[in-house]
Structure formats: structure tokens, C-alpha cells
Amino acid sequence: MLEIPVIRWGQPYESMEQSPVVHFETGEELAKVHQANGGIIKMDMRKAKKARDILRQHSIEDLIGMCEKAAAYYVNDELPMGNGTQTPEEFCRIQSASTGLPEHMCKFNMGKSAYVMKNMGAVLDALTRGLPLDVFSKGYGEEGRGIKISYQATTNACGWVLPSNSPGVHTLWLPVIPLQIGLVLKPGSSEPWTPYRMFEAMVKAGIPREAFCLYPGPHECGSAIMETCERSTIFGGQATVDQHAGNPKVAAHGPGYSKIVIGEDKIEDWEQYIDLMVDSLYVNSGRSCISASGIWVPKYGAEIADAIAQKLGPIGPKPMTDPESGLAAFTTKGVAEAMNNMIEEGCKSSAVTDVTAKYRDGERLIEEERCDFLRPTVLHVTDPDDEMANTEFMFPFGSVVECPQDKFLKKCGYTLVCTAITDDEDFQRDLIDATNIDRLNLGEVRTYQIHWMQPHEGNIIDFLFRNRAFQTEPPPPTEV
Amino acid sequence: MTLDDKVKAAREAVDKQTVEIVQLHFHPEDGAPYWLEKAKGYDFDPLTDVNCFDDLKKFPLFEDDDLRGGPVDRFLPKKWHNEPRYVFETGGTTGTPKSRCVVRDHWIDYEEFSKTLPDEYFPPGSNWLMLGPSGPRRLRLAVEHLCQHRGGICFCVDLDPRWVVKLLKKGKIDEAKEYSAHVIDQAMTILTSNHNIKGMFATPKLLEALALRLIDEESSIEEIGITGIFAGGTEFTPQWYRFCKEELLGPNVYITPTYGNTLMGLACGKPFDPADNFKITYYAPQPRAVVEVVNFDNYDEVVDYDETGRVKLYTLTHELFIPGFMERDEGEREKPHEKYPWDGVSGTRPFHEIAKSTTVGVY
Numbered sequence: 001m002l003e004i005p006v007i008r009w010g011q012p013y014e015s016m017e018q019s020p021v022v023h024f025e026t027g028e029e030l031a032k033v034h035q036a037n038g039g040i041i042k043m044d045m046r047k048a049k050k051a052r053d054i055l056r057q058h059s060i061e062d063l064i065g066m067c068e069k070a071a072a073y074y075v076n077d078e079l080p081m082g083n084g085t086q087t088p089e090e091f092c093r094i095q096s097a098s099t100g101l102p103e104h105m106c107k108f109n110m111g112k113s114a115y116v117m118k119n120m121g122a123v124l125d126a127l128t129r130g131l132p133l134d135v136f137s138k139g140y141g142e143e144g145r146g147i148k149i150s151y152q153a154t155t156n157a158c159g160w161v162l163p164s165n166s167p168g169v170h171t172l173w174l175p176v177i178p179l180q181i182g183l184v185l186k187p188g189s190s191e192p193w194t195p196y197r198m199f200e201a202m203v204k205a206g207i208p209r210e211a212f213c214l215y216p217g218p219h220e221c222g223s224a225i226m227e228t229c230e231r232s233t234i235f236g237g238q239a240t241v242d243q244h245a246g247n248p249k250v251a252a253h254g255p256g257y258s259k260i261v262i263g264e265d266k267i268e269d270w271e272q273y274i275d276l277m278v279d280s281l282y283v284n285s286g287r288s289c290i291s292a293s294g295i296w297v298p299k300y301g302a303e304i305a306d307a308i309a310q311k312l313g314p315i316g317p318k319p320m321t322d323p324e325s326g327l328a329a330f331t332t333k334g335v336a337e338a339m340n341n342m343i344e345e346g347c348k349s350s351a352v353t354d355v356t357a358k359y360r361d362g363e364r365l366i367e368e369e370r371c372d373f374l375r376p377t378v379l380h381v382t383d384p385d386d387e388m389a390n391t392e393f394m395f396p397f398g399s400v401v402e403c404p405q406d407k408f409l410k411k412c413g414y415t416l417v418c419t420a421i422t423d424d425e426d427f428q429r430d431l432i433d434a435t436n437i438d439r440l441n442l443g444e445v446r447t448y449q450i451h452w453m454q455p456h457e458g459n460i461i462d463f464l465f466r467n468r469a470f471q472t473e474p475p476p477p478t479e480v
Numbered sequence: 481m482t483l484d485d486k487v488k489a490a491r492e493a494v495d496k497q498t499v500e501i502v503q504l505h506f507h508p509e510d511g512a513p514y515w516l517e518k519a520k521g522y523d524f525d526p527l528t529d530v531n532c533f534d535d536l537k538k539f540p541l542f543e544d545d546d547l548r549g550g551p552v553d554r555f556l557p558k559k560w561h562n563e564p565r566y567v568f569e570t571g572g573t574t575g576t577p578k579s580r581c582v583v584r585d586h587w588i589d590y591e592e593f594s595k596t597l598p599d600e601y602f603p604p605g606s607n608w609l610m611l612g613p614s615g616p617r618r619l620r621l622a623v624e625h626l627c628q629h630r631g632g633i634c635f636c637v638d639l640d641p642r643w644v645v646k647l648l649k650k651g652k653i654d655e656a657k658e659y660s661a662h663v664i665d666q667a668m669t670i671l672t673s674n675h676n677i678k679g680m681f682a683t684p685k686l687l688e689a690l691a692l693r694l695i696d697e698e699s700s701i702e703e704i705g706i707t708g709i710f711a712g713g714t715e716f717t718p719q720w721y722r723f724c725k726e727e728l729l730g731p732n733v734y735i736t737p738t739y740g741n742t743l744m745g746l747a748c749g750k751p752f753d754p755a756d757n758f759k760i761t762y763y764a765p766q767p768r769a770v771v772e773v774v775n776f777d778n779y780d781e782v783v784d785y786d787e788t789g790r791v792k793l794y795t796l797t798h799e800l801f802i803p804g805f806m807e808r809d810e811g812e813r814e815k816p817h818e819k820y821p822w823d824g825v826s827g828t829r830p831f832h833e834i835a836k837s838t839t840v841g842v843y
Binding site: 015016017035037038039040042043046223227243 | 692717722727757
């Protein structure tokens with residue numbers, strides 16, 4: 001049986017209790033994962049400075065080079081996994097088996113992570129706006145115009161409380177190590193695979209293992225990480241986001257409520273954008289915060305919803321090994337049913353129509369012995385104030401909302417990714433100025449087509465470093 | 481005496497205790513008002529039909545909601561009604577808490593427990609720190625009595641767990657942490673004030689917080705003078721036990737797990753044995769209380785050894801009679817031990833059917 005230990009600053013630690021990771025369809029035990037407890041984390045974090053010190057024995061450029069090597073190891077090599085080893089193919093298979101994500105999506109996410117690692121130099125160059133990287137090692141330097149600058153690390157170790165159901169998020173923590181900051185991960189209970197494989201790939205590439213902690217474990221581990229790391233990131237629902245709002249130590253990533261909006265100037269051409277809309281709703285089984293959950297249009301809502309529904313409505317579950325498999329399974333019993341009930345309740349509104357219903361052969365909810373599926377659902381919503389106008393679920397789900405263009409920004413709420421199809425300069429200006437939109441795409445960009453040289457939900461450089469004043473000599477005289 | 485002999489003797493003692501306690505609680509003049517009223521509805525006569533422990537199965541399961549509200553002395557035999565009485569509460573974050581009226585039971589429970597503590601680590605005459613809930617809880621007075629019984633003085637802190645539960649339910653995590661820090665501040669003041677404190681009760685969370693505070697101040701539990709600790713709660717897991725021994729306390733500080741509540745008193749942990757691999761096994765303070773591990777679907781049926789079931793509790797003292805109460809915990813049934821020659825329970829954890837709605841680890 002595969003056993004995966006806790007990693008405490010690079011050292012494996014076997015706990016008294018282990019938690020099984022099981023196959024979502026068969027219930028077969030795939031691995032036993034050792035479990036950290038909160039006290040261990042609190043104890044270890046007292047040594048976090050050592051991780052930063054060890055990483056600073058290598059230059060950022062060297063660490064970037066190691067990341068590039070690690071990218072190749074990650075996608076190509078058989079790497080250690082607990083008390084065994086794992087090939088890339090085994091990795092995809094087991095990740096699919098525990099998360100319910102089809103294998104081809106696991107492979108896609110694997111490639112995405114490898115891409116970011118391979119291009120770490122370019123990513124950091126973009127995120128630091130081209131600053132000399134030794135500024136982050138030394139804490140100060142010169143910007144290039146004779147101006148001294150200082151970027152002070154806000155933490156010796158950065159914690160990440162990771163989800164179980166979305167392997168795509170792992171790209172976000174990859175820059176931490178080359179920035180010479182200790183990495184503390186709490187893997188999701190059914191997705192230990194990516195953090196452990198990435199750890200082994202990085203270690204094989206020469207990155208000191210003492211820079212890593214991996215703490216699979218119960219909820220108290222997440223709390224302990226957020227309590228003891230001066231900077232940490234957590235993934236969760238809206239309640240998690242609300243709980244940590246205003247806490248500078250914690251970045252909470254929640255639902256994206258990502259949207260496509262078509263301007264009045266482009267709406268007559270709506271048929272040209274159907275594929276873009278379908279893909280944005282459907283890719284990665286709608287599981288990402290960057291998957292679209294809303295299509296906002298000034299008119300033709302019924303027609304657009306119908307066109308999307310014709311494409312998505314007939315789609316049903318397929319075997320996880322099928323390259324055409326587009327629906328991820330819900331591996332926790334009751335979750336899909338609860339979502340289905342919420343949608344059914346929402347559809348009782350006179351403003352809401354489930355347009356996919358007529359294109360489905362059967363119910364939205366498919367219950368199997370050990371897992372459930374929700375088939376793609378497209379709603380036509382005629383009232384932008386209706387609850388279903390701005391809702392997100394973890395499957396291909398979207399609301400086509402009819403809303404006048406001049407009301408969009410007032411009604412759309414927080415939007416992680418907004419793809420705006422418009423050439424209307426005034427509307428574009430309003431979109432650019434809107435602070436409730438995080439990532440803005442002006443043009444035909446699918447919501448999930450994110451450029452890795454762009455910051456995501458805040459620039460990680462600003463999260464991990466503080467731009468503060470730094471002088472080595474008095475300023476020039478102020479008299480004029 | 482072989483273990484089998486000891487087991488047999490222990491069983492006989494429980495049978496004898498059962499009869500004695502039932503006779504008292506159902507005595508027409510001296511009995512407990514609650515049980516005398518209940519007896520009117522039974523199709524058996526407790527005074528004549530309860531002749532051994534197994535006869536307690538004739539009683540319906542005890543509903544702990546009956547412990548809410550007054551008069552609180554209705555469970556206390558009238559024989560004790562003219563004695564000075566305490567009332568201890570449990571739970572009570574919202575609504576009327578469950579309560580128990582006591583004369584001497586808490587003293588007796590802890591005097592019995594005292595016999596299990598090694599003098600080497602809990603030196604008689606040394607002082608104690610009680611790092612646990614205060615207010616209307618029994619634990620506060622019981623630990624103080626334990627310390628006094630062993631010739632010491634007990635130093636206590638203020639700790640209101642109901643406030644902590646409220647903070648956690650409102651998601652005010654930072655405030656809960658501040659409250660914990662406030663409790664640890666009190667402990668640090670006591671421990672650094674030359675009080676010759678060697679013994680301590682602490683909850684796992686508070687012990688951990690205290691140990692880490694001491695480490696931050698370049699000291700330790702051992703350095704501050706503590707030699708013996710008893711701690712309790714479902715958070716006292718094998719993993720935490722190991723972590724605590726290996727990383728918080730070191731080899732020279734003794735810690736023993738306990739499992740208890742206001743109804744039962746205090747169950748003792750099986751003495752530490754490296755061969756147990758940190759498995760924690762509790763034994764009820766028989767014959768004053770009995771713990772069974774019973775089938776989830778049939779609470780009258782004890783599961784086999786090493787099998788999992790729900791914890792069922794019986795209290796058989798002169799002040800309280802509970803003929804079968806379903807605890808909020810589950811665990812595995814364990815074989816009798818030389819020191820405790822009756823069934824034990826290991827791996828206690830919140831009963832899986834109600835675990836999701838329970839707020840644990842509040843202090």
C-alpha cells in the first residue's frame with residue numbers, strides 16, 4: 001500500500017493515524033496519507049527562517065534554472081511518491097481516481113503546472129516588472145535609474161491550504177520557492193498527488209528539501225498554517241473568503257463568478273461567440289474559478305442560451321479514461337444533490353428558465369453508487385437581480401443574463417475574470433475602471449485562457465514582499 | 481491472583497454496587513425524587529428485580545436532557561438533602577445547561593484517581609496549576625481537591641469555555657486566539673512566581689499553547705518545574721500524545737490521559753507502554769461507574785473486543801444513578817488490564833453521527 005508521510009522541512013514524518021485516499025468509483029484504497037496535527041505545524045514554523053536562509057544560499061536565477069529542470073522531471077520522470085514511485089501516467093490515473101476529474105484533464109493540468117515552472121524566469125520577470133532579482137534576495141538594490149529600492153520579504157514561509165477538487169490551482173504557489181521563501185502546503189484530502197510530485201521534482205532538480213513542508217491533515221492544520229505563517233493562501237467557498245476579508249496575512253481564493261459580457265455594439269454578432277462561450281463554461285468541467293458562470297448580454301438572451309444549451313445539454317458522463325470525457329464526478333455524496341436542489345429552487349423564479357432541460361435525455365443529477373454527476377446546465381435569466389443571475393457551481397453551469405449594458409457593472413458583482421466583447425470605448429473605459437473586476441480580457445479571450453505573466457487575484461510579489469523606503473545616504477538638499 | 485480472578489472479582493464488585501445503589505436511589509424515604517417518580521412507570525420493581533449489573537438493562541436509556549433545569553437535587557437521594565450541596569454544569573452555551581447536584585462525589589472520584597498518580601512525578605505536598613475551565617464546572621473544584629488531597633495548593637485561572645464556543649460559532653477566530661493567549665498569560669504569571677508548582681491539569685490545546693509559549697521564551701514545561709500532567713478530552717489522540725511526549729514535554733515529564741465528564745467522574749488511561757504505540761485506552765472508575773462499548777444499532781449489545789461501538793455510560797454512586805446513558809463518543813472495546821481488571825475503551829472520538837455538529841477543542 002502506498003503510504004505518504006508528512007514532510008517537515010524536508011524530513012518525512014510518519015504519524016500515528018493515517019487517512020485513506022480512495023477511488024471515487026470503486027472505494028478501493030489508493031494510499032494511506034499520514035496526518036499532521038496543528039501542534040507540529042506551530043512547532044515547525046518556529047524554524048521557518050532556516051528555510052529562507054537555505055534558499056538564499058542559491059541565487060534566484062539558480063532556483064529558476066532548477067524550476068526549469070523540475071518542470072521536465074514533473075512531466076516526464078518516474079518520481080518518488082511516499083514509499084513508492086510514480087510515473088506521469090500513474091500520476092494522472094491516480095489523480096483522476098481520487099478527484100473524479102477525467103484523466104485527460106489531469107494531464108492538461110499537469111502540463112499547465114509544468115509550463116509555469118519551465119517559464120518561471122519569464123513569470124517572475126513579468127510579476128516583478130523586470131526588477132533585478134537580487135533585490136528580492138538582498139532586500140534592496142537599484143531600479144536602474146539610480147533609484148534605490150527595497151523589497152522586504154513579509155514572511156519566511158508562505159502557507160497554502162489547498163483544495164481537493166481543482167488541481168489547476170497548484171500553479172499559483174510555484175513562484176514561492178524561487179523567490180527564496182519557504183513553502184508550506186496543506187494538500188487537499190483527496191489530492192496529495194500534485195504537491196508531493198512537485199516537491200519531488202523540485203528536490204530532484206537540486207532545490208533543498210529543507211525548504212518544504214507538506215502537512216496533510218485535518219482542518220486544524222489549515223488553521224495552524226494560517227496562524228503561524230505570516231502569509232498564507234486558502235481556497236474555499238464564499239464563507240471562507242468572507243471570514244478572511246481584511247486580513248493582510250491571508251489571501252482567500254473563493255468562487256470566481258467569472259463572466260463574459262457582450263456589448264451593445266457586438267450583440268448582433270452573438271452567433272460568432274458561441275464557441276467562446278461554450279468553451280468558457282465547459283472546459284475543465286467548469287470546476288475552475290476561471291470557468292465562466294455567467295454570460296451577460298443586453299438582448300437575445302433566450303437565443304444565446306438556447307444555442308449554448310444545444311451544444312452542452314446532450315453531454316453526459318463518460319469513463320474517466322475517455323479523452324472525450326468532459327464531466328468531473330462529485331466524489332462527496334450529497335454535494336451534487338444539494339447543488340441540484342439549489343438550481344431547482346432557483347428555477348421556480350419566473351425570471352429563470354432551464355434551457356438545457358429540453359436537450360438532456362434525463363435528469364440533471366445522475367446518482368451513482370459512490371459518486372454523482374451534474375449534467376451541464378444553462379439558465380436563461382431575464383432579471384439581473386435574480387439570485388440565479390450570479391451563481392457559481394462546480395460543474396458546467398452558466399446563466400445567460402439579460403441586462404442593459406449601462407447596468408452591467410452595477411449588477412455583476414465581484415468578477416474574477418471578465419471577458420468583454422465590445423469595441424465601445426466608453427464601455428471599455430468603464431470596465432477598466434471597475435474595481436469589482438479582477439482579470440479583464442478586452443476581446444475574444446476565453447475566460448480560462450489566462451496568461452501566466454499576469455498576476456492572479458493580486459500580485460504574489462506584493463503579497464510576499466513589502467516595497468518600503470531604504471536609504472544609505474541622506475537625501476539631496478531640499479533648498480531650491 | 482490471576483487476571484481472570486481479578487476480572488471476576490471486579491464483576492462481583494459491580495454487581496454488589498449495582499444492588500446497593502439501586503436500593504438507595506429507589507428507597508421510598510431516602511431515594512432520589514427523580515427515580516422514585518420514574519419507577520411508577522416501570523413494569524418492574526427496581527428494589528426487587530435488580531440483582532446484578534446486567535439487570536440495569538431493564539431500565540430504558542437515560543435521556544440526558546432530563547438533567548436540564550430544576551430542581552437540580554431531584555437526582556440526589558433525599559438521604560443527602562440536608563448536606564451542603566454543589567451544583568455543577570456541563571455544556572450550556574445556549575439555553576439551560578445540564579447540571580448535576582453533588583455532595584461528595586467529586587471528591588471521592590478524584591481521591592480514587594489520586595491513587596493512580598505516581599508520586600515520583602506528582603510529589604505529595606507540591607503545588608498544582610489547574611489550566612482548564614472554571615466557573616460552574618466540576619473540574620475546577622475536583623482538581624483543586626485532588627491537589628489538596630495530595631497535600632498541595634492549587635492555582636487556578638479564569639476560563640469560560642462557553643464564551644470561546646460563542647466566538648468560534650461566530651467565526652471570531654482571532655478573538656478566540658486572544659482569549660487563549662489571555663489564559664496562557666495567567667498561567668505564565670503563576671508559573672513564574674515561585675509557587676513550587678509541579679503538577680498540572682490542562683486541556684490538550686492549552687497545554688500545547690503553554691508549551692509553545694515557553695519554547696518561545698526559551699524555556700520549557702520541564703524547565704519551568706512541571707513534572708506531572710494529566711490532560712483530557714477527545715483531542716488527546718495518539719498522534720497528539722506522541723507529539724506531546726516527544727516534542728513538547730521531553731522524557732522527564734509524565735503525562736497521563738484521562739477521559740471524563742460530570743456524570744461519570746474520571747476514567748484513567750492505561751499506563752504508558754511503548755508497545756501500545758501511543759494507543760490510548762481508558763478504564764472507568766469501577767465500580768462507581770462503568771463504561772461499555774455497544775453496537776451502534778443495539779445499545780444493549782456489547783461489541784466484541786477490538787470492535788468499534790458507541791460508548792455507553794453507567795453511574796453507580798451514592799449520589800447519582802444513571803442506568804445507561806449514550807455518550808457522544810465512539811471507540812473500540814479493550815480487554816481488562818492488570819491495574820484495571822474490567823473492559824476499557826480506546827480510540828475515543830466524537831460519535832460519527834453527531835460529530836459534524838459538535839464544536840470540539842474550545843479551550
